[in-house]
Amino acid sequence: MKVAVTYKDGMVGQSFADAEAFKIYEIKDGEIAFEMVVQTMEQGAKAIADFLSIGKVTNVICGDIDETATFTLAMKGIMVYAGVEGPADGAVMAFLEEKLASTDEATCGHVTGSVSCTHNCSTCGGCH
Secondary structure, three states, X not given: OEEEEEEEOOEEOOEOOOOOEEEEEEEEOOEEEEEEEEEOOOOOHHHHHHHHHHOOOOEEEOOXXXXXXXXXXXXXXXXXXXXXXXXXXXXXXXXXXXXXXXXXXXXXXXXXXXXXXXXXXXXXXXXX
């Protein structure tokens, strides 16, 4: 199994669509067998979802995620664990200990600009 975490300076990045990097963890026998940081070059939600799917990622851990990205990942069979903060490695450990809950709902409602955001946009630098 592979888990991808939005990644910035060792922490869970707070915006899926604007993620500049993901830390990819390969899990074997319930433990981290391999990890690497991959730059996304800010391609947008659909391109990032395609990239993760091609890399056989099965789970994504992130901060905020919009409806479009949540839907796109679900269509590719990728489980989403959103609303996560703190160190990326700690988030993966919580995932392995089954302390994270998956969601199929957006954690950021500011998708089109006509919907109010469900968090303080200054946290992630603005939602898209």
